[in-house]
Amino acid sequence: MDTEQNMDVRTLCLGALMGGEATGYEIRKMFEDGTFSHFQIASLGSIYPALTKLTQDGMVTFVEREQENRPDKKVYQLTSEGRRTFLRTLLQTRPGEDRYRSDILFMLTFAEELPIELTEALIDEFAARHEMMKIDIDPDNPQKDECPLAHGRDEDGQPTPGCLFVAGLGQAMCEATLNFIRQNKAGLIEELRTRKDKKA
Amino acid sequence: MDTEQNMDVRTLCLGALMGGEATGYEIRKMFEDGTFSHFQIASLGSIYPALTKLTQDGMVTFVEREQENRPDKKVYQLTSEGRRTFLRTLLQTRPGEDRYRSDILFMLTFAEELPIELTEALIDEFAARHEMMKIDIDPDNPQKDECPLAHGRDEDGQPTPGCLFVAGLGQAMCEATLNFIRQNKAGLIEELRTRKDKKA
DNA sequence: TCGACATATATCGAACTGATATAGTCATTC
DNA sequence: GAATGACTATATCAGTTCGATATATGTCGA
Numbered sequence: 001m002d003t004e005q006n007m008d009v010r011t012l013c014l015g016a017l018m019g020g021e022a023t024g025y026e027i028r029k030m031f032e033d034g035t036f037s038h039f040q041i042a043s044l045g046s047i048y049p050a051l052t053k054l055t056q057d058g059m060v061t062f063v064e065r066e067q068e069n070r071p072d073k074k075v076y077q078l079t080s081e082g083r084r085t086f087l088r089t090l091l092q093t094r095p096g097e098d099r100y101r102s103d104i105l106f107m108l109t110f111a112e113e114l115p116i117e118l119t120e121a122l123i124d125e126f127a128a129r130h131e132m133m134k135i136d137i138d139p140d141n142p143q144k145d146e147c148p149l150a151h152g153r154d155e156d157g158q159p160t161p162g163c164l165f166v167a168g169l170g171q172a173m174c175e176a177t178l179n180f181i182r183q184n185k186a187g188l189i190e191e192l193r194t195r196k197d198k199k200a
Numbered sequence: 201m202d203t204e205q206n207m208d209v210r211t212l213c214l215g216a217l218m219g220g221e222a223t224g225y226e227i228r229k230m231f232e233d234g235t236f237s238h239f240q241i242a243s244l245g246s247i248y249p250a251l252t253k254l255t256q257d258g259m260v261t262f263v264e265r266e267q268e269n270r271p272d273k274k275v276y277q278l279t280s281e282g283r284r285t286f287l288r289t290l291l292q293t294r295p296g297e298d299r300y301r302s303d304i305l306f307m308l309t310f311a312e313e314l315p316i317e318l319t320e321a322l323i324d325e326f327a328a329r330h331e332m333m334k335i336d337i338d339p340d341n342p343q344k345d346e347c348p349l350a351h352g353r354d355e356d357g358q359p360t361p362g363c364l365f366v367a368g369l370g371q372a373m374c375e376a377t378l379n380f381i382r383q384n385k386a387g388l389i390e391e392l393r394t395r396k397d398k399k400a
Numbered sequence: 401t402c403g404a405c406a407t408a409t410a411t412c413g414a415a416c417t418g419a420t421a422t423a424g425t426c427a428t429t430c
Numbered sequence: 431g432a433a434t435g436a437c438t439a440t441a442t443c444a445g446t447t448c449g450a451t452a453t454a455t456g457t458c459g460a
Contacts, residue, residue, distance in 0.1 A: 111362030
């Protein structure tokens with residue numbers, strides 16, 4: 001099984017559980033807001049079925065935990081079989097291609113056909129999102145301290161070197177994006193205005 | 201219809217046809233190798249049904265064109281209704297969130313659990329892909345001159361300002377990625393080695 | 401008290417991917 | 431000279447995944 005193929009949700013769930021026990025809801029949060037959120041996606045509609053399948057296959061186990069004033073939880077945990085399988089998958093899989101999907105960049109491709117105000121708004125929106133992302137990525141972000149998702153951290157609670165590397169890379173990309181916009185936005189707008197005047 | 205939502209394949213096809221007539225096969229190439237390939241994805245399995253639907257809805261028309269020594273083509277073209285609809289969609293849609301999916305970065309998150317050679321190989325692979333991408337993005341890339349996909353270019357055959365901006369942004373991101381790796385790869389490897397020694 | 405939001409699981413239709421089928425040409429390699 | 435793989439071209443389909451919705455419960459502010 002050395003084919004190039006994107007990871008399925010089952011594998012992603014195993015990875016999420018490498019950092020310790022978690023519920024389906026918490027796993028989704030890792031992909032929505034947590035460590036993985038900037039480079040992997042998984043929705044509840046695929047996570048729950050995946051956990052069911054993984055339980056059947058003996059990759060994970062769960063205990064039902066009652067809570068006061070809250071719905072019951074199913075807290076999932078890797079089995080040693082699950083842990084082994086995950087690591088074997090990492091060793092044997094050629095990682096699938098990176099995929100970047102951006103509606104904003106697609107729309108900006110048609111800048112000439114758009115009102116200039118919209119083009120400007122799109123660029124500003126793109127910049128704003130990357131500004132937020134840059135802050136959000138920081139593994140030492142104080143906003144996240146209260147979030148008890150203990151993954152990507154070692155026994156001392158420190159982020160692992162791998163996580164730090166990936167986070168740093170993400171921040172560098174955000175930084176580059178913001179810099180590019182700062183340096184090229186005005187030029188684009190001007191060029192678009194010139195072209196519009198020529199037409200009229 | 202001002203909800204935030206990712207663009208569907210029908211809209212992407214309309215966008216692809218903004219640059220002129222094309223077959224389904226050529227549209228896929230725009231998303232596989234062409235201008236859109238770095239920030240949008242669409243497969244044949246969704247493009248053909250989308251074109252059928254768009255034809256039914258009067259957004260596109262096609263002529264069947266016979267070819268020597270080749271299978272017949274269906275060459276699609278926007279109707280004025282289709283063009284109007286596409287531009288209206290751009291005006292009314294709040295662009296969906298950017299999504300970046302990278303198996304390599306996900307795997308690197310677990311660097312501590314991996315053999316160091318694999319970690320290094322993953323980083324090198326990541327760098328190699330971005331090196332390729334940087335070259336690939338260039339709108340004046342001589343390799344692409346022969347490819348007759350006339351989109352993202354104006355009447356003079358020059359890339360449009362929007363396309364140039366988006367391409368420049370993509371290159372800046374690649375550049376930042378490569379720089380980050382040059383500056384941080386050795387440090388990560390060293391840190392991983394130190395930790396492994398401590399354990400042993 | 402009303403709505404919004406958070407925790408928590410589960411299900412399902414709709415959309416999309418990736419693989420496969422069909423069919424012909426061309427170039428390379430054994 | 432025959433097999434293999436690559437390219438052009440359309441089409442279909444199983445399986446995966448998303449996004450929305452349902453259900454249940456509690457908190458908090460307006």
